[in-house]
Amino acid sequence: MWILLGITAWIAGWALNVWLAGRSASKITALMVPILFGLTLVLVWEALVRGFGISPVILPPPSAIAARAGESGMILWEDFVQTVIKGALSGYVMGCAAAIVTAIVVDRFDFLRRGLLPVGNFVAALPVIGIAPILVMWFGFDWQSKAAVVVVMVFFPMLVNTVEGLRDTSAMQRDLMRTYAAGYWTTLVKLRLPAAMPFIFNGLKLASTLALIGAIVAEFFGSPIKGMGFRISTSVGLLQLDLVWAEIVVAAIAGSAFYGGMALLERAVTFWHPSQRKGR
Amino acid sequence: MTDPKPEIARHPVIEASGLNLTFDTNDGPVHALRDVNLKVDKGDFVSFIGPSGCGKTTFLRVMADLEQPTSGSVLVNGVTPEVARKARAYGYVFQAAGLYPWRTIGGNIRLPLEIMGYDKAAQAERVRKVLELVELSGFEKKYPWQLSGGMQQRASIARALAFEADILLMDEPFGALDEIVRDHLNEQLLALWARTQKTICFVTHSIPEAVFLSTKIVVMSPRPGRITDVIESPLPKERPLEIRDTPEFLEIAHRVREGLREGHAYD
Amino acid sequence: MTDPKPEIARHPVIEASGLNLTFDTNDGPVHALRDVNLKVDKGDFVSFIGPSGCGKTTFLRVMADLEQPTSGSVLVNGVTPEVARKARAYGYVFQAAGLYPWRTIGGNIRLPLEIMGYDKAAQAERVRKVLELVELSGFEKKYPWQLSGGMQQRASIARALAFEADILLMDEPFGALDEIVRDHLNEQLLALWARTQKTICFVTHSIPEAVFLSTKIVVMSPRPGRITDVIESPLPKERPLEIRDTPEFLEIAHRVREGLREGHAYD
Amino acid sequence: ADEMTVQLKWVTQAQFAGYYVAEDKGFYDEEDLDVTIKPGGPDIAPVQVLLGGGADVMVDWLPSALAARENGAPIVNIAQPFKSSGLMLTCLKETGIETPEDFSGHTLGTWFFGNELPLYSWMSKLGLPTDGSEEGVTIQKINFNVDPLLQKQVDCATTMTYNEYWQVIDAGLTPADLVVFKYEDEGISTLEDGLYTTEENLEDPEMVDKLARFVRASMKGWKYAEENPDEAADIVLENDETGAQTEEHQKRMMGEIAKLTEGSDGTLDPADFERTVEVLLSSGAEPVITEDPGEAAWTHEITDQALN
């Protein structure tokens, strides 16, 4: 019965979306379609869990997760502050700033670029789950070690993007600066940094999801007795899967919002870039 | 410039002697410039014409210190191009408009003024003036992509005119424009040149344009890039559009065309 | 095409009547084409000339079913552009060369042939022939970036000629070429046209080019984009380059220039 | 032979010697069982594996088993090979801790997943707040190793008599540098390594029979291991896939384990069960169980059948 309901929900949701997408693209449909898609997914999930009688300690139904989220609002908020605000955000800011500064230095000295980028590639391939315990050992249990993990995670993607961006000026744009006898710093501020913005935002968007994951994963390897990663890892042990999923939902919402915020900022800053302009 | 000038009394504005420039590429060297000699005096309007790849752009770039000659020398106002560049002697209009997309038209024109440290009021005044000159008043707040190709070209010309450089280097500035707009801008440029006594080096593919504008026409030829002819124009400084139907005009045009044809493989 | 043709006996190749096309943009509608009427007969060589933004490209795109008119109709060989497109009636040369960088020159020319299902031998034969026509034999194996801009243009023309479409739509095909090369290609195009009896629609910014090539010159004007004049050329089909100095030629050129000037804001 | 899968609570080590010995010595074969032993780890919740159908029996600790039960997992204790608890709190002597009264102002590291509850209930018995204040203690979650203690990030850390304690010793500290508090001695011990299965399995007579045979063979394995600790350790080592275990450590561990299984024939002592529940309910912290599950959470059916 429930399974049938799930299939119906899927078909109905999809059909509705096809119909909506076929209509003229307004702001509202652009927002409605993904929301409907998500709702359909949730319905199907609920139906399947109930239909197959899956134990709540393996996969709880969305209704139970929502109920739990309602009950444990305080815990979720406290964990959110610890992980997202203290850990992820501070690490994100430090990591991205450091990467941009490094990129400028690396870009200035070609020797460094050729030496650092290949080695950096290798270092970036080190899996977080290996690095996190080490950084927790070095920087202690509190948010500082989470920030450190985030710094390590976001640094390299950000560096690569910025270096790439700083090189993304056309020869003509640079020559123009030369004919004005503009110095290195003037060229940097007036030409190369603005031109690099699309790449920098690419990096910032990528880093926003990495930051959150990094902070949460780092908490698996040591944390004070609060934080989203802490809650997830300990609640699994206690089979409170509804709480685990509530935290995951918070993480996904926070991550998507973070990403979306960056995308909006990108739109505001790089409005001039062809990818941000509609039509021609 | 029909009246003879005392050549020795002052430095020529540009003096190239025995200039060679070779690019090293994977399939061997490309001789972009071979033994180029040229003298440009103050107030000259020099056009460069020649088949694609004959080194016109390269020559302009050498003058502007954007490219280093392999041998020979260029002197600008008696000093090296580098010194001249640092003294901000040039206004350069590139082959494509090359406006910065993140700045408005006004912002683009203001850019060199900011770099050169003009104060705010002077910046605004100059921007207003050059925009008027190229007939773009009212577009100051627009972004480059909101303008048609021709308008972008004009904006980039305005940018080069905004700060008063004595030497204007223009690389096919009117390439993307239709005949009427082109005629109009030709007249404007001539008027500006007559008024300000700038020295202008101008690259074009159009023979009538070259003849109409110049006091001196430099015909170039490729492989290796070299100067094959330098034609001093006998036309008066005052040039209405109708001058293009005069026999003198057609005569010079003919000579340029012949020079050009030699540079090509056909016939 | 100086001899009068029996207009009713056969379908015109292109027949636009009451054509309107409006683009909706953020700052309001842009009237790219307003009440356009035009008849093109088989074997005509039609040039479109007009200021930037007057709708030349848009008109060509409507003919090729790349853009849908807001109202009015276009018939191609008596059918809709869509049917004609599906019947592969067009060869289209775009404003920029637009070669695929991952295919050689030969591969690029072969591409439409592959799509249209020609067999291998026919493909090779046709590629050879058109390469010869645009004087690029020997460059078949080269990649686009190994060619100069002018050669790329010619390759893209060759691509449009390779499959024998009856209608050639060419959007400023010679825009980036210098005068000499341009003259040469003009002659080639005329010869091809005379030989094959194709119908050609040709956009250009050059008045002499339009007059030299066409049997019919369509002058357009912007805001809204519309046809202001259609000039039937009295020039003979046989046209040596020297025809450009004849009084008839200059006459027509003058008329085109006048028509053009009206479309501009100056004087 | 009947197939059977057992999910362990932790990685392959002498803690589970009884099962490996039973397998290696053919005790399972004797009972006509074909047993697969799945090692565990920090990211494996045996209950999930059990309910997901990945195993028929699991080894788990009673606190986490009860927590799972309260969260909707119908699991039941069917045997209890471990009589006593190996948990203890190990403190660095240099911190000045000598008796439980000295805890105030210090940081105590404990494992979570339910293991923190006995500690909380101990602290509430001692009257120490756990909010990190000066008069109270700071409870710190630590992972399953002793690095935080060695690096002095905590003053005391949870250790097992048979494993982590010896890692501290191996790292270079001597027993004289340490002070230990065994949970067993402090009256806060909870039941460790028991065998659990689902209520559904217990309704199936065939399965009950299989489980009884399994428990019988396993207990035989345990008794063999107690008597031949060195051989048992060797068997464990052979079964270690990671190649990370050392002989010295496993032999020592087997010796300690033998002390914990001593005195159990596999039958759960209801008194021990009651004590565990009481400790859990009295912890005062965020409770993992809110009510006494009563007799539904254990059964003697299997052990009774196995021991006859």
Add this chain to the structure above:
Amino acid sequence: MRNVIPVLTVVLAIVVLWYGASVQLNKQWALDQAARQDRVLSTAELVADTWSQAKPKLPAPHQVAVELWETVAQKAVTSKRSLVYHAWVTLSATLLGFALGTAFGFLLALGIVYLRVMDMSVMPWVIASQTIPILAVAPMIIVVLNAVGVSGLLPKAMISMYLSFFPVVVGMVKGLRSPSTMQLDQMRTWSATRRQEFLRLRLPSSLPYLFASLKIAMAASLVGAIVGELPTGAVAGLGARLLAGSYYGQTVQIWSALIMAAAVAAAAVGLIGVIQRVTLKRMGLN
């Protein structure tokens, strides 16, 4: 090759910093131990001690090198104590997951590019999916897959796939949309079918994006395989080594597993780079 000297210089700088950091991080333990034994360490002794501890906070480079040498070169590759064996276990899951992820990402990108509904509905959720901490969900995925009878290599590969499909979707959507309007219009004037348009235009022009994505996907896939090893009993593989090292405080073992993981990733990514260069060269792109 002209990169050799800069790279070596940077590596050298890192090694020097590393040795310095080892002293800094390990000296506390050395001093404590000395204090417990009532000894006083000279600077030389201190440095020597920090570079040779059994369980250092940060092992010195040569300790890691020795461990790597012993576990890579001096053990038969089939031995459980050989790092090559463990690397292979991880690599096999990585490659399978990478293949699955690439295929899935590719299909999704196709859907997004060709179906308007998918374009509008799927992308935000693809992004949201990547904000879920995989380490938290991995055990559940493994259990659920186990419950439906999937076990062995596949569950690990699924987690690799989960991480690796994302860069492929993003890159391929961008790549498949990279042909210019003019190129698409050309195809229209020739009235090419959708299939022809895809094979002859969209696919070739997306290749540079594809390769860039594949490199990221490969690295992500390796992380996924390691994460996936933890809840499968962590019996073998580099993830298992990391974990086992962590229970027993074997920092040297952790670091050598880490370095091995990075080397495997670098090699796999390098291989894609080679394929990329060969393919693009054959296509005449650079």
